[in-house]
Amino acid sequence: MNCRNLIATxxxxxxxxxxxxxxxxxxxxxxxxxxxxxxHTAPLDASLRSxxxxxxxxxxxxxxxxxxxxxxxxxxxxxxxxxETQSIVGFEVTGSSQCDGAHPNAYQYGIxxxxxxxxxxxxxEVYAVGHRDSGSLFLxxxxxxxxxxxxxxxxxxxxxxxxxSTFNDEYLMSKxxxxxxxxxxxxxxxxxxxxxxxxxxxxIRLSAQAVSAFKDGKQAAExxxx
Numbered sequence: 269m270n271c272r273n274l275i276a277t278x279x280x281x282x283x284x285x286x287x288x289x290x291x292x293x294x295x296x297x298x299x300x301x302x303x304x305x306x307x308h309t310a311p312l313d314a315s316l317r318s319x320x321x322x323x324x325x326x327x328x329x330x331x332x333x334x335x336x337x338x339x340x341x342x343x344x345x346x347x348x349x350x351x352e353t354q355s356i357v358g359f360e361v362t363g364s365s366q367c368d369g370a371h372p373n374a375y376q377y378g379i380x381x382x383x384x385x386x387x388x389x390x391x392x393e394v395y396a397v398g399h400r401d402s403g404s405l406f407l408x409x410x411x412x413x414x415x416x417x418x419x420x421x422x423x424x425x426x427x428x429x430x431x432x433s434t435f436n437d438e439y440l441m442s443k444x445x446x447x448x449x450x451x452x453x454x455x456x457x458x459x460x461x462x463x464x465x466x467x468x469x470x471x472i473r474l475s476a477q478a479v480s481a482f483k484d485g486k487q488a489a490e491x492x493x494x
Contacts, residue, residue, distance in 0.1 A: 296342050297327050303349040305357060311386030312357070319379070320347065323363065330367040342366040350378065350448040350456070353492030356389055357381055360448050360456070360471075374466055376458045378448030391447040394487045395455055395479055404444035404460075412437045414478045415457060422470060429468035453494035455479045 302316045327343040334341035345363035352358075358380040366372045380389040392398050397415075398405040407415060416437055423429035440459075448456045453476030461469045476494065488494070 296340060297331070297344065299323055299327055299343075299345045300347050302347055303359070305349070306352060307354070307357075307383050309383055309386065312381055312383050313386070315381055315386035315388075319359075319361075323347075323361070326363075327365075330365050333367040337368050339366075339368055339370075342372075351380075351451055351493070355383055355491045356493060357383055358389075358391070358448050360458075371463075373463050376471060377446040377460075378456060378458050379446065380448070389491075391449055391455075394484050394491065394493055395447065395449065395482050396484065397447070397455065397457075397479075397482045398445070405446065406444060407441045409437075409441075411482060412441050414474055415472055416440055418472050418474060418478075419468075422472065423468055426468065435468065449493060451494060452476060453479060 299320070302320055305312075323345050327345070330343045331341040343363070343365045345361065348360045348362075350358045350360050358378065360376070360378055362374075362376045364372065364374045378391075380391055381387065382389045392400075392405055397407065397411040399408055400406075419435070419440065420430060423435075429435055444460045446458045446460075448458070450456065450473075455474050457472040457474070459469050459472070
């Protein structure tokens with residue numbers, strides 16, 4: 269077995285064992301387990317296995333790329349539960365990697381599922397903060413106002429992130445995002461940005477009060493969402 273196959277095989281075995289941190293030849297990787305849930309259905313469990321399998325596949329590809337360049341792969345991913353009701357379960361997925369020894373990468377997103385059938389659930393149906401374009405979600409003229417205010421607040425100590433010629437309403441409205449709702453009714457926005465912009469784009473969290481202007485109370489009650 270060549271070195272590349274050895275690394276890929278070792279990564280599969282170690283990560284499948286749910287070890288929090290894995291060390292093997294030419295790699296340093298960890299992928300968390302799916303968080304414990306109060307409720308389970310066969311379709312939901314299948315969807316969650318698929319979610320984690322996709323992350324593991326990405327980690328294997330990272331290891332393959334690193335081994336081909338004689339580098340040490342770094343890959344770390346966490347899956348955290350953000351909300352669980354009788355109908356909906358939501359997660360925050362964050363990851364970081366360095367697969368060629370020189371260029372780091374990172375990702376973060378929110379994802380929700382219906383417990384009954386395991387299908388993806390669109391939180392924007394309940395919290396109308398975005399509009400769809402080619403399958404992605406973007407801020408509206410109304411929702412960009414509180415999001416920009418929070419963006420400025422969390423970046424108050426970073427002058428480069430407050431350059432109005434770059435980081436303005438139109439710029440934020442051009443960035444696709446995903447959502448996660450928290451048990452306190454706050455809503456978290458995860459923007460799809462290049463790694464070089466990541467320092468300005470920690471997840472933006474709007475309070476329940478700020479979210480109330482966009483929330484469909486009837487829908488929220490139907491799904492047991494805050």
